[in-house]
Amino acid sequence: MAYDVGTYVLCRVKSLFLTGKLGQRIKLPGNIICGDIHGQFYDMKELFKVGGDCPKTNYLFLGDFVDRGFYSVETFLLLLALKVRYPDRITLIRGNHESRQITQVYGFYDECLRKYGSVNVWRYCTDIFDYLSLSALIENKIFSVHGGLSPAISTLDQIRTIDRKQEVPHDGAMCDLLWSDPEDIVDGWGLSPRGAGFLFGGSVVTSFNHTNNIDYICRAHQLVMEGYKWMFNNQIVTVWSAPNYCYRCGNVAAILELDENLNKQFRVFDAAPQESRGAPAKKPAPDYFL
Template sequence: MHVLGNQIEKASSAATVTPIEICGDIHGQFYDMKELFKVGGDCPKTNYLFLGDFVDRGFNSVETFLLLLALKVRYPDRITLIRGNHESRQITQVYGFYDECLRKYGSVNVWRYCTDIFDYLSLSALIENKIFGVHGGLSHNISTLDQIRSIDRKQEVPHDGAMCDLLWSDPEDIVDGWALSPRGAGFLFGGNVVDIFNHANNIDYICRAHQLVMEGFKWMFNNQIVTVWSAPNYCYRCGNVAAILKLDENLDKEFRVFEAAPQETGNAPKDRNPEGLLLSENRHQITFYEIGLIQLYLFVIQYA
């Protein structure tokens, strides 16, 4: 039963245009995402690129992802969603989304529909052919953008290889070349790797997410790569601010920094595991609208 696949994103690398707002990790922080839209502007008046990690850890992964899907269905050319390492069946069974769906709906059907959609998300984005957007980072198996476009993305995130690296890798100041990642997936890569990739593909810089930045954004390697983080007060306790990157028609950039919104869910529960998994205690009946939206999206993805 597939519904919105190729409409979700039609290729492994999505092409986007300016002006645009680029957003990092959201992690189920629904009310903070609503604050993000207040800061960046309403869709469809504003173009958006989300760099993945919509779910897990926050209270409201279901609401977060379904709102983004609804916007994608209604305004497919105004919002681009690419895949993060948490858009994965294995990861969501550990870090909250699976349990949230089960608690709120009494079954795992919503989780299954959403994870089917994850498989169709693009792995990267290219803004005006000059800025490369990706969730994690680079891969030693990838030297050109065309190689990314040729990846068969319609699968669960593998444990290694190019697709895994794009979603899991991190830049690191003290690394020259490549090094093993402490995450257990992907790699650490240094400034020389970024310089070679950017020059080979004629891009100005890389925009990625994946790592908490207390100030909301962070440049590295002489402004050749920037991390954007869009979940303020991450896990409802980190105290960080968040940011989105605004690019105008001339690719001039402005970082919009914002703080956490009031949370209607109350205080965060205590950790349920060493990773600080945060789950909602609310339980809802699934609506025909919600299930229909997911099924419609899967259908369009497959047959568009």
């Protein structure tokens, strides 16, 4: 995307945030929930082929739009352009990679510098990161978040009081929502090997869902080879939407489709054919625990 077009989109979408037009509550019908994309632009195009074009379909993306893949700029700017064109039909929430610190290490910063000859686009994008919602609530029944829960949060109202207009902190409630993971072998809360957030067990999920009168939690943040994974008696589901993650993991991807009655269907898809993409001669960022 040309520099002037990209900066125009970034300025327009920021004005939407500033005028308060980006809410956290989502109403059906026709909603599809998507997990991590990680700069895999051509695979995101496959996602839209499977789920349907916006605005015919409402989309909720659970964060981690950038880093790892070769096309983080194109991925994020396309989603923002769709947000500008159809503000009520696409919702973007923040992932742990929507962070200045993380993107300077895992690809997005370098990609912006390489493609535009300066880091101005990176700065504009990271400014937008600070305005992304931390969670979304679908029909008051499905709590959607990038990572998971926090020992500092027991109600949805507490999430709404967080000042999200900041860099992702290293600890605290905001950090936990973007970094935490469910874990079968944990009873209650445990330390996370990621170095941020927590591991949390089934009892934590049961208590949170009961307290907030929600059916289940939908989150992303973890690679799932089958595209999606239920845990704790269907009280929480992980959705992963980057097929063949980092162009080498061999996994399929999934999106979660909901109808007007909250009936759900997972749509599984493969990576885009190699001939439809043009991968630069550059290796993805190194492995890590994020």
